[in-house]
Amino acid sequence: MEQRNCAFQYATQTTNFFKDIHIVEDQTEITLSEAKELWNKYYPQLRSLIKSGDKTGEMVIWTSMEDKHSFGEKLYHIGNDAEVEGDYIIERTVTYFPPKIK
DSSP states (O other): OOOOEEEEEEEESSSSTTEEEEEEEEEEEEEEHHHHHHHHHHHHHHHHHHHHEEEEEEEEEEEEEESTTSEEEEEEEEEEOOOEEEEEEEEEOOOOSOOOOO
């Protein structure tokens, strides 16, 4: 029997100045299989929202949680600065370099 030590969170927000945030799904004390099912359910919706440019969102699967109020380890996390490339949601990392090196 799978442990119920995972969580799934999904929220959307508008990309305009006033950031209207909407919690779509927030489940705790679920199994990893249940969390993956939710990820697969909402991934296409989030991809479409990001691609349209009108909204963005954040989606995460937490694992190894000690209790329903703790944050465990992130298995997957899509932040609100993600982009769409083909069928994939991607995040590019940015590295800042100092203007002067001493």
